[in-house]
Amino acid sequence: VETPAAAGALIADEIARRIAADPETVLGLATGSTPLPVYEALPARLAGLDVSRVRGFALDEYVGIDPTHPESYRAVITREVVEPLGLDPTRVHTPNGALATIEHAGEDYERAIAEAGGIDLQILGIGTSGHIGFNEPGSSFASRTRVKTLVEQTRRDNARFFDSIDDVPMHCITQGLGTILEARHLVLLAFGAGKAAAVAQAVEGPLTSSLPGSAIQLHPHVTVVVDEAAASELT
Ligand code: F6R
Numbered sequence: 001v002e003t004p005a006a007a008g009a010l011i012a013d014e015i016a017r018r019i020a021a022d023p024e025t026v027l028g029l030a031t032g033s034t035p036l037p038v039y040e041a042l043p044a045r046l047a048g049l050d051v052s053r054v055r056g057f058a059l060d061e062y063v064g065i066d067p068t069h070p071e072s073y074r075a076v077i078t079r080e081v082v083e084p085l086g087l088d089p090t091r092v093h094t095p096n097g098a099l100a101t102i103e104h105a106g107e108d109y110e111r112a113i114a115e116a117g118g119i120d121l122q123i124l125g126i127g128t129s130g131h132i133g134f135n136e137p138g139s140s141f142a143s144r145t146r147v148k149t150l151v152e153q154t155r156r157d158n159a160r161f162f163d164s165i166d167d168v169p170m171h172c173i174t175q176g177l178g179t180i181l182e183a184r185h186l187v188l189l190a191f192g193a194g195k196a197a198a199v200a201q202a203v204e205g206p207l208t209s210s211l212p213g214s215a216i217q218l219h220p221h222v223t224v225v226v227d228e229a230a231a232s233e234l235t
Contacts, residue, residue, distance in 0.1 A: 004191045008037025011123070011187055016045035018121060019054055021185075025198075026055045028122030028180075029081055031073045033187050035123050039080045046085055055116050056081065056092035057109075059124070059133040060174035063097040063147060071161045072097070072182070095145060095173040104181045106145040106175055122183035126190050129153045130198045130211040134174035139212045143176030177215045186222045188213070190230040199226055200233035 001007045015038070018025045029035070058077050067074040074094045082089050083090050093112055096105045111121060124132050135143065136151045149171055150158075159165040180186070190199045202213030203224060216222045226234075 001225060001227055004034075004037040004189075004227060005041070007189055007191070007227070008039075008041040010225060011038045011170065011189070012041035012045045014187075015042060015121060016049065019051060022120070023050050024053045024055070024117075025122045026116050026118065028119040028124075028175075028183050029056050029058045029077055030123045030125045031060070031076045031080075032125050034125035036080065036190060038123060038189070039084065043084050043086075051085060051087055054085075054087055054091065056087060057060060057092040057113055057116070057119055057175075058092075059122075059180070060172050061095045061097040062169035063171035064099050065097055065169050067094075067098075070199070074167065095175075097173050102147060102173070106147070107172075109145040109175070109180065113175075119183035121185045121187060122180060124180070124186060124188040124216075125190060126195060126198045126202060127154055127211045128157055128194055128198055130201060130213050131186070132177070132202075132213045132215070133180055134172040134205065135177050135180075135212040135215075137210045137212060139177055140207055141207075141209060141215050142178045144179050145173065145175050147171055147173050157235055173182065177212055181215060181219055184221065186216055186218060186219050188222065188224045189226070190224075191227045193229040193232060195226075195230040196233040199224070199230050200235070204215050204235060 061073045065072045095109045155168040201211045
């Protein structure tokens, strides 16, 4: 696509089409900057559709961050998705990063996804480290929702959302690669030259846990939407 806005329009059209066909659609929601054009394009396209039964599952959450912190992914999903789209907040879930319950938070999240019947369309960004979700290099392709340590590069990349890198949490809870691969349709978006190497390796490189995004090659239904800059290292 020529611009992130064009990608947003394309994917928002697909999401609206799905919700029109199935008002119980289950969306997999990424956070970060990449999916914002999709979320911005959605309200106009959902106008007039019944979204009261749509469900959502975020990919990940920081561990030990208060859900009311403006950069917790619970807060981001509420602000960017639930409120503007008019979704039922009780049907939109984020992994629970509270320390008190962290031991079983992964299993709880997996159970909630299974009880919803699985994810129909999973939106993905990709990190410069090659992560999808927060599955940093070394993540097993069979992994399920669990606690991970963020690599230094990801904390540097995400420092823009916080006062300083020291405020970026060290740990996260993320859907595993195995969890992500069970969604029925994966939509990976990437914009800008900073993502070019990760995109090329994910799409054309060897399947390797060193580049977790390469796991998408195992999935039978993936759509990759990139701008020229993010596509620049594809051969
Ligand atoms: C966010 C997530 C991450 C981001 C990735 C890219 O929920 O799981 O994989 O998609 O870090 O982040 P942005 O879009 O901010 O460049």
